[in-house]
Every structure is written in C-alpha cells, then in structure tokens.
Amino acid sequence: EPEVTQTPSHQVTQMGQEVILRCVPISNHLYFYWYRQILGQKVEFLVSFYNNEISEKSEIFDDQFSVERPDGSNFTLKIRSTKLEDSAMYFCASIKPGHRGGNEQFFGPGTRLTVL
C-alpha cells in the first residue's frame, strides 16, 4: 500500500540555522499538509497546499516558514532561522478527496526536529 514518506527521521540543528524537512506524498494525492506536534501535545496545523500554492496557513506559519513542491513529487518545509521552540515532531500528510468516497488523511512517519 502506498505510504507518505519523510526524511530525515531526526534532525538536530543549532539555533539560527536553516533546516529543510522533506516529504514524498502519495503520488495521486492532491492536498498536502504540514503539521507539528510538540512532545505530549496535540497535532497543530501549519499549512495546506493545493494546486501548487498555499491554501491556508496558521498563525504559527510565519515568515520563517516556507513550503515548496519543487518537482511534482517532493513537498518540503523550510524553516529559515530555527528557534528553540521549533523543536517538535513535524508530520507531512496528504489527501485524495473523494477516493472511494472518503477523505482519509495519510500521515508520514514524522521528522523529529531538535534545536539546540
């Protein structure tokens, strides 16, 4: 069964450095998402992406964040200047609405980002 994949599984970086988190959504899916989950807390929406542009973003998704779908398969989240509070698990997800009548959102395994 197709799966959403994410790399790396764990990223350690110094405060102020740029990081790029990578995702490969399921190939025929249309909607792509990034979420973050601080340890022990709820899943928080960051941004959604459809038809090669951002559909919606949360207040967390400020100018330090950007997303790209550079080549039709990868979906990346860039954090330009990481802060300590960016430490979290980042999940990518995708949907193909209407597939068999459902709207199942498939999540990737996550990238654990640690900012030192």
Added chain:
Amino acid sequence: GENVEQHPSTLSVQEGDSAVIKCTYSDSASNYFPWYKQELGKRPQLIIDIRSNVGEKKDQRIAVTLNKTAKHFSLHITETQPEDSAVYFCAASKRNFNKFYFGSGTKLNVKP
C-alpha cells in the same frame, strides 16, 4: 476560526469495558470529522470518520456519533483491549479540506 475541544484528557478503563471520548466544535460549516489513533512515537492513523450528513457510523468495535445541532461528536470503543491503549485525537474540517483542527487528545489506558 474553528475551535475543537476534547474530553477527557485521560481515560482509564478495564479490559472489556467501553470507552467514550467526546469532542465539540464551534464552526457550523465544519462537515467532516475524523478520529485518529496515535501510538507512542508513531504517526496518527485514521480509525473512523463521519460526515455531517450522517448521524452515526460503526466499524466493528468502534463507532462515532455526530450531533450537528449541538456541535458535538463522540468516539465509542466497545470491548476494549490492551492494544487499544493509545492517544486518540478528534478533528474537524470543512468541505474544502484546507485546514484540519485537532482536539487536544485523549490518552486511553486499557488495563488487562
């Protein structure tokens, strides 16, 4: 914007008992309500979902009910088993799928 509240934050039941987790939402335009199970260190996985044109949906030991008027929906797990132990999240979305609002999660512990 939408606000999804989830209760309880923790729930401990004896194996074989039923568990009920409740969520409320604020935006009447929300029309799709999925439930996710997240085991420790793993990704959230959809276990059941319901659309606003349906009041109840069942899949073996799991059921979800939706009350659109009251803006609340609930997850029911019957005959709980130790492997049901996990964190469960409810969520709400509108038809355009632009954003999913998650509840704060319920940690379910099923005691053998």
